[in-house]
Amino acid sequence: xxxxxxxxxxxxxxxxxENGEEKEVLKGIDLNIREGEFxxxxxxxxxxxxxxxxxxxxxxxxxxxxxxxxxxDTADDSRLFELRQCAGMVFxxxxxxxxxxxxxxxVAFALENLGxxxxxxxxxxxxxxxxxxxxxxxxxxxxxxxxxxKQRVAIAGVIAMSPKCIILDEPTAMLDPKGRREVxxxxxxxxxxxxxxxxxxxxxxxxxxxxxxVIVMDEGRIVMDDIPPKVFSRVDExxxxxxxxxxxxxxxxxxxxxxxxxxxxxxxxxxxxxxIMKLFKS
Amino acid sequence: xxxxxxxxxxxxxxxxxHSLDPRFKIVITLLMIIMLFSGGSMICLAIGAVYxxxxxxxxxxxxxxFWKSVxxxxxxxxxxxxxxxxxxxxxxxxxxxKFISITEDGLNSSAFMIIRITLLVMxxxxxxxxxxxxxxxxAIERLLSPLKKLKFPVHELAxxxxxxxxxxxxxxxxxxxxxxxxxxxxxxxDSGSLSHRAKNLVSILVPLFISSFxxxxxxxxxxxxxxxxGGEGRTRLRQLRSSYKDYIALIITIVFLAAVIAAGRIF
Amino acid sequence: xxxxxTQQLTYTYSIDTPFEKTAVDHVDLSINEGExxxxxxxxxxxxxxxxxxxxxxxxxxxxxxxxDGRDIWADKNKIRDVRFQVGLVFQYPxxxxxxxxxxxxxxxxxxxxxxxxxxxxxxxxxxxxDIGLSEELMxxxxxxxxxxxKRRVAIAGVMAMRPKVLILDEPTAGLDPAGxxxxxxxxxxxxxxxxxxILIVSHSMEDIASFADRILVMNQGKLFCFxxxxxxxxxAEExxxxxxxxxxxxxxxxxLKRRGLDFGKEVYTVDYAKELLLRHLKxxxxx
Numbered sequence: 059x060x061x062x063x064x065x066x067x068x069x070x071x072x073x074x075x076e077n078g079e080e081k082e083v084l085k086g087i088d089l090n091i092r093e094g095e096f097x098x099x100x101x102x103x104x105x106x107x108x109x110x111x112x113x114x115x116x117x118x119x120x121x122x123x124x125x126x127x128x129x130x131d132t133a134d135d136s137r138l139f140e141l142r143q144c145a146g147m148v149f150x151x152x153x154x155x156x157x158x159x160x161x162x163x164x165v166a167f168a169l170e171n172l173g174x175x176x177x178x179x180x181x182x183x184x185x186x187x188x189x190x191x192x193x194x195x196x197x198x199x200x201x202x203x204x205x206x207x208k209q210r211v212a213i214a215g216v217i218a219m220s221p222k223c224i225i226l227d228e229p230t231a232m233l234d235p236k237g238r239r240e241v242x243x244x245x246x247x248x249x250x251x252x253x254x255x256x257x258x259x260x261x262x263x264x265x266x267x268x269x270x271x272v273i274v275m276d277e278g279r280i281v282m283d284d285i286p287p288k289v290f291s292r293v294d295e296x297x298x299x300x301x302x303x304x305x306x307x308x309x310x311x312x313x314x315x316x317x318x319x320x321x322x323x324x325x326x327x328x329x330x331x332x333x334i335m336k337l338f339k340s
Numbered sequence: 341x342x343x344x345x346x347x348x349x350x351x352x353x354x355x356x357x358h359s360l361d362p363r364f365k366i367v368i369t370l371l372m373i374i375m376l377f378s379g380g381s382m383i384c385l386a387i388g389a390v391y392x393x394x395x396x397x398x399x400x401x402x403x404x405x406f407w408k409s410v411x412x413x414x415x416x417x418x419x420x421x422x423x424x425x426x427x428x429x430x431x432x433x434x435x436x437x438k439f440i441s442i443t444e445d446g447l448n449s450s451a452f453m454i455i456r457i458t459l460l461v462m463x464x465x466x467x468x469x470x471x472x473x474x475x476x477x478x479a480i481e482r483l484l485s486p487l488k489k490l491k492f493p494v495h496e497l498a499x500x501x502x503x504x505x506x507x508x509x510x511x512x513x514x515x516x517x518x519x520x521x522x523x524x525x526x527x528x529x530d531s532g533s534l535s536h537r538a539k540n541l542v543s544i545l546v547p548l549f550i551s552s553f554x555x556x557x558x559x560x561x562x563x564x565x566x567x568x569x570g571g572e573g574r575t576r577l578r579q580l581r582s583s584y585k586d587y588i589a590l591i592i593t594i595v596f597l598a599a600v601i602a603a604g605r606i607f
Numbered sequence: 608x609x610x611x612x613t614q615q616l617t618y619t620y621s622i623d624t625p626f627e628k629t630a631v632d633h634v635d636l637s638i639n640e641g642e643x644x645x646x647x648x649x650x651x652x653x654x655x656x657x658x659x660x661x662x663x664x665x666x667x668x669x670x671x672x673x674x675d676g677r678d679i680w681a682d683k684n685k686i687r688d689v690r691f692q693v694g695l696v697f698q699y700p701x702x703x704x705x706x707x708x709x710x711x712x713x714x715x716x717x718x719x720x721x722x723x724x725x726x727x728x729x730x731x732x733x734x735x736x737d738i739g740l741s742e743e744l745m746x747x748x749x750x751x752x753x754x755x756x757k758r759r760v761a762i763a764g765v766m767a768m769r770p771k772v773l774i775l776d777e778p779t780a781g782l783d784p785a786g787x788x789x790x791x792x793x794x795x796x797x798x799x800x801x802x803x804x805i806l807i808v809s810h811s812m813e814d815i816a817s818f819a820d821r822i823l824v825m826n827q828g829k830l831f832c833f834x835x836x837x838x839x840x841x842x843a844e845e846x847x848x849x850x851x852x853x854x855x856x857x858x859x860x861x862x863l864k865r866r867g868l869d870f871g872k873e874v875y876t877v878d879y880a881k882e883l884l885l886r887h888l889k890x891x892x893x894x
Contacts, residue, residue: 166577300785526719546705
C-alpha cells in the first residue's frame with residue numbers, strides 16, 4: 059500500500075528563550091505511515107509526541123527535514139488548506155476545540171471556511187454526524203453534551219472535511235471510561251469502514267494494544283516501532299522509559315521469569331486466558 | 341449556583357414571530373421604534389399599541405415575561421412621570437396647593453410617556469425573546485455586510501461575538517469550580533473584611549484569566565486546523581431565508597407606520 | 608473509630624424546577640480514622656456531589672454529615688473550620704494555582720487558617736518534601752513548572768492544612784504513567800507519615816485496587832456497595848453491569864473460572880495473580 063505520510067530526518071527546535079538557547083524537541087524522526095493504518099504513538103509527557111503530531115498538518119514546520127502528507131510537502135504554503143483537509147486533527151480538551159454554540163454548525167465550521175456550497179455542506183454535515191452517532195444531537199448546544207459526546211462532535215467536524223487521515227492527540231485523556239469507549243469505538247469505525255488512516259497519541263496502554271502498529275517515543279526519538287505484542291513484550295524497556303504495559307503482558311512476563319513456558323507476546327485478556335488454560339492442561 | 345443563571349432571554353417556541361427571518365425582525369423592530377416615536381398624539385400611540393400588543397400575542401410568549409422586561413425600569417419611569425406632572429403647567433388646572441399644581445396636560449404627558457416607554461421596551465423584547473443570540477449575531481453580520489467595503493471588520497466582530505456566546509457556559513462552570521476549590525482552601529468569598537475579600541478575589545480571577553488564555557490559544561490552533569482564514573470566501577450552513585411571511589410582516593409594519601404618521605398629521 | 612459519617616444524606620439540585628434531580632439519595636456510610644478509601648462511580652453517579660458534602664461546600668437537602676461525631680452544619684458559622692479538617696483536592700487542581708511563588712501558593716490554605724509564619728513555613732516545607740518538590744522550587748513561579756509538578760504543588764496546598772481527612776478527586780487524571788505512579792507513591796508516603804484518612808476518587812480500577820483498604824461504589828445517587836476491596840471485586844460482574852470497569856487481570860480470572868479453572872480467590876493485582884498461579888502450578892507439578 060502507499061505511504062500516506064512520509065517523514066524524513068525531522069528535526070524541530072523551539073525558538074530559544076531570552077538567552078537564545080534552543081531546545082531541540084525532535085531529534086531526527088524517520089517514519090512512514092501507510093494508507094489505512096491504525097497507528098498508536100506512546101511516550102511520556104515531553105517525549106515529543108504532540109510536537110510530532112503538530113508537524114503532520116503544518117501547525118509546526120520542521121527546523122530540518124521534510125514531512126509530506128499525501129504527496130504534499132507541509133512547508134508548501136500554497137497547498138496549506140489542501141493539506142489540512144487531508145489530515146485533520148482532534149485535541150485533548152473537548153471544550154477548547156468546539157467553536158460554535160450549535161453542534162451542527164460546529165461540524166460545518168471547516169466546510170464553511172473552505173467555501174463549500176450549501177447543498178453539499180448540508181449533506182456532508184449530516185453524514186458526518188450520522189457516522190459518529192450524534193445526528194439526533196445536531197441542534198443541541200455543546201454545553202449540554204458529555205465529554206465523550208463532545209469529542210465525537212469534534213471528530214465529526216474533521217470527518218466532514220473527508221480527510222485521508224486523522225491525528226488524535228490524547229483524545230480520551232479527559233474522559234471517563236464510558237466516554238473513552240464511545241470515542242475509541244468511533245475512531246475504530248472510521249478506520250475500518252472508511253479506511254481513514256488513524257494516528258492516535260495516547261497514555262492508555264489498552265488503547266494502543268488495539269492498534270495495528272505502535273511507535274514509542276523517548277527524548278525526541280522513535281525508540282520502538284512494531285506491532286503491539288512485540289512492543290509490549292519488551293516490558294523492561296517500556297518500564298525504563300516510564301510507560302506501562304497491559305496487566306496481562308506484565309503477568310506473562312513475570313511468569314516467564316519464574317520459569318513458566320508461556321508466550322511473552324500476549325496483550326489481550328482472551329490470549330492470556332488461552333495461554334493459562336494451556337499452561338494448566340499440559 | 342452560578343450554573344443556574346440563564347444567559348440571554350431567548351424562549352424557544354413555535355410561533356409565527358419565531359419563524360421570521362431575523363434580518364427582517366431587526367428591520368421591523370427598528371420600524372416599530374420609529375412608529376412609537378413618531379406622532380405625538382394619543383391616537384398615534386394607540387395605533388402603535390395595537391401593533392405592539394398584536395405582535396406580543398403572536399409570539400405566544402406568556403405576557404408576564406414582557407412585564408418582567410419592564411419591571412426593572414419602573415422606578416425610573418414613575419419618578420420621571422411624577423416630575424413631569426409637576427413641571428408641566430399648561431392646560432386646565434385640576435388641583436392646586438400652594439405653588440404645586442397639577443394640570444391636564446401634565447397628566448396626559450406623563451401617561452403618554454409611561455405608555456410609550458413601556459411599549460418600546462416590551463416591543464424590543466419580542467426580538468430577543470424570539471431570536472436566539474447566535475441567530476441574532478448572524479443576522480446583524482449580514483445586515484452590516486455592506487460595511488465590509490469600508491474596511492469595517494464585520495465578520496471579525498460577529499465571530500468574536502459568537503465565540504463569546506459559545507464560551508459563556510464553559511466559563512461560568514469554570515468560575516464555579518475555582519470558587520469551590522479556593523473555598524476548600526479556606527478562602528472567604530462572601531464574608532470577611534474588604535481587603536481580605538479583595539485578596540480572595542485575586543485567587544479566583546488569576547486562575548480564570550490564565551485558563552481563558554489557555555483556552556483561547558488552544559481554540560485558535562483548533563480553528564487553524566480546520567482551515568479558518570477569516571471571512572473571505574466563507575459559506576454558511578445556517579441559511580437565512582426570507583419567505584412571503586417576512587414580506588407580509590414588513591408590509592403590515594409599514595402600513596401601521598404610515599397610519600401613525602398620517603394620524604399625527606390629521607389630529 | 609468513625610471519623611466521617613453520613614446519615615440519610617440527600618441532595619437535590621434545582622428544587623422546584625423542571626431540572627430537579629436528586630444527586631445523592633439517602634446515603635448512610637461511615638469512614639474510619641486512618642483508612643484509605645477508593646471511591647468509584649461513573650459520571651453522574653453522585654460521587655462529586657457526595658465529596659463536596661464532606662467538607663461543607665454543599666449543604667444537604669436532608670440528612671446529616673458527622674465529623675468526629677459532630678454535625679458539621681450544627682453551627683453554620685464554623686463551616687470554614689470543617690474545610691480545614693476535611694481537605695478537598697479537586698480534579699485538575701493545577702488550574703487553581705494563582706500565587707507568584709510555589710511557596711506562597713502552598714501557604715494559601717495554612718495562611719487562611721490563621722497560623723503563625725513559622726508554623727506556615729514548617730508545614731509548607733514538610734509537605735513539599737512529602738510530595739517530592741525540592742526546596743529550590745519554592746521560590747520559583749508555579750507557572751514555569753511541568754504539568755506533573757504543578758499538580759503536586761496544588762495537592763500540597765491542601766495537604767499543608769494537615770486535614771484529618773484528605774479527599775482527592777482523580778488526582779492522576781491526564782498524567783502519563785510515570786507521573787501517575789509518582790503521585791500515588793507520594794500520597795502513600797504522606798499517609799504513612801500522617802496516618803490520616805484518605806479518600807481517592809478514580810476511574811482506574813487498577814490503581815484503586817492496589818491502594819485502597821475499602822472501596823465505595825456509587826450508582827445513580829445511591830450507595831451501590833461499600834466494602835473491603837476483595838469483596839467488592841468479588842462482585843465484578845455487577846460492577847461491570849453498572850458501567851464501571853474492573854482490572855483486566857480480574858476479568859481474566861473470571862473468564863478462567865467460567866472455563867473451569869477456579870482458584871477460589873478474587874484476583875485484582877498482577878503480583879497476587881502471579882503468586883497464585885505459581886502456587887497452583889507447583890501443586891499440580893506443572894513446574
